[in-house]
Amino acid sequence: MPACWPRLAYSAALYALAPLIWRRVWREQALAHPRRARLGLIPRPSSGTPADGQTERPVTWLHCASVGEVLAARPLIEALAASRPGHRLVVTTMTATGAARVQALADKLNTAGAGAIVSHHFVPLDFPGAARRFVARLAPVQAIFFETELWPNLLAACRRRGVPVAVVNGRLSPRAFARYLKIRPLMAAALAHVDWLAAKSDDDAKRYRALGMAEANTAVVGSLKFDVSVSDEDMRRSERLHTWLGERPIWVAGSTHPGEDEQLLGAHRRLRKTHPEALLILVPRHPQRFDEVATLCETQGETSGMRVARRSRDERPGPETSVYLADTMGELSTLYGAADIAFVGGSLVPIGGHNLLEPAVLGVPVVTGPSLENFSDVAASLREAAALTEVADAAGLAVTLAALIDDPVARARLGEAGRQVVTANRGALSRTLEGLDRMLTAK
Incomplete structure (x- = not known):
């Protein structure tokens, strides 16, 4: 058989699945x-004009x-x-x-x-x-x-x-x-x-x-991920956001997935039994889930008394607000930088984790669940430097959050250790x- 037969078979499968594939990307x-x-069917380079500098x-x-x-x-x-x-x-x-x-x-x-x-x-x-x-x-x-x-x-x-x-x-x-x-x-x-x-x-x-x-x-x-940098302006934005949110314990759950949001809200309910002033900033991974997660927060809030504010509506979290839903795009780094503790999502469900270095480069203590297949090398570097806190489930997360909130020295040590890992691996x-x-x- 010709050497290209695997690609021919692959292409035939794509054509057979074309209606499903097209439906999947239609919303993108x-x-x-x-x-x-x-x-x-993109414009040819020659279709540009000399003024646009592209020809x-x-x-x-x-x-x-x-x-x-x-x-x-x-x-x-x-x-x-x-x-x-x-x-x-x-x-x-x-x-x-x-x-x-x-x-x-x-x-x-x-x-x-x-x-x-x-x-x-x-x-x-x-x-x-x-x-x-x-x-x-x-x-x-x-x-x-x-x-x-x-x-x-x-x-x-x-x-x-x-x-x-x-x-x-x-x-x-x-x-x-x-x-x-x-x-x-x-x-x-x-x-x-x-x-x-x-x-x-x-x-x-x-x-x-x-x-x-x-x-x-x-x-x-x-890994190119270690070459991430943070500008002075990025740091100033985080500082302004932290001041705006007020002096209270703040933790961010970033890049969360279905089945994970429920666990994180459960952990936050447990945390608030001992730290009622704590604020969770919840950042879903995909924008098409923003309304779905907002409904989840509101439904759980009705039974637990947790009040929700949405960032997309410019709602300011007051003292009575316990969950701040960050339903906007492109702000995860700013939100991490405004927090005392960062939980990186995609790790309490079998997704494989997300970028642990985004909060680490900011000097924010990093907490994660057990699913880390996509970032095993990064996790190993952080783990070796004692710069990563791993939890098995929502109950363990609640205990860990409470311990870190009560121990500013441990938070500072974890944050600095993470920052040094980033610097050392560039x-x-x-x-x-x-x-x-x-x-x-x-x-």
């Missing part, structure tokens, strides 16, 4: 991006799945924009929330005007024709895929047009690796089109090689940039 819409972009700029393409990956890739986006001032940096996402984060960052970088022009497109669905059309119209000089975004037809389209491909911050959790092993021929064919893999850790590199990634094209550079960004630049030079 942004007004500035028509849905035909999902079929690779003769080489294109660097970076793909991130959603908002979490965009936030993790922010140091890389900023560094590429600064180091390639003559380029157009196109960042693609699958989700509308990711698109919003890219656009906000692009507006900031383009206003500064010192680097590449940054813009956003939705990534096309991975149908062969859509992938070929997208790559042909975008015509990138380099394609960079973030973490585990391995789309076989897009990778093949890049190889067909001679576009060098890198996978950066490459990670494969044990769970993802087990899934990919079931379709190893397809993954091996896809990875054959990857010119350079910048893996987060030795374990990630080994898993990629087990799927077919060439060892000669693999480097372990560390460097992946510079190693990644060096590898990407070598690829361009060798082209």
Whole structure:
């Protein structure tokens, strides 16, 4: 059988599932991006005018799945924009929330005007024709895929047009690796089109090689997440928010999921039995759940006496408010910085956790549940430095929160230990940039 048979079978499956796939992405819409972009129908670079500075700029393409990956890739986006001032940096996402984060960052970088022009497109669905059309119209000089975004037809389209491909911050959790092993021929064919893999850790590199990634094209550079930084303005926003919320114990539960919000509200009810003035800032992961979580908070509040304020409505939490629902986008770092303790969600349910370093870089004590597969390397670094507090369930979380609220010395120690872990592990960004630049030079 021909070597491309796994991709042919994969493409046939995509066509068979097309109605379901299209229905799934239909809601992921942004007004500035028509849905035909999902079929690779983006404007050709030549359709720009000389005034917009896009007609003769080489294109660097970076793909991130959603908002979490965009936030993790922010140091890389900023560094590429600064180091390639003559380029157009196109960042693609699958989700509308990711698109919003890219656009906000692009507006900031383009206003500064010192680097590449940054813009956003939705990534096309991975149908062969859509992938070929997208790559042909975008015509990138380099394609960079973030973490585990391995789309076989897009990778093949890049190889067909001679576009060098890198996978950066490459990670494969044990769970993802087990899934990919079931379709190893397809993954091996896809990875054959990857010119350079910048893996987060030795374990990630080994898993990629087990799927077919060439060892000669693999480097372990560390996690880009450690290269996160916080500006003075970010810190000032957090300080202003903390003052606005008042002098009371504050804990944030960030990036929460269905089945987890209920547990967190239960932990907060237990906490308030001993610390009735405590305030929970609840930050759901996905905006489409904001109203659902608000209803949950209000329903539970009717029986427990917990009152809720919504940030999207500019409702100020008063002394009688026990839950502040942060139903806005792009403010998680500010909210973490305003808290005494941070619980990172996606960890009391089997999601695999979220970025533990977002509160750690701010010097805020980090608490997490047991599900940490997606951030096992980061968790190991924090754990080794005694900078991570892990709980098994909501009851354990309530006990831990109460203990930390009563022990400011322990909170300060945990926060400083986390900050030092971030500082000590920086460097992946510079190693990644060096590898990407070598690829361009060798082209």
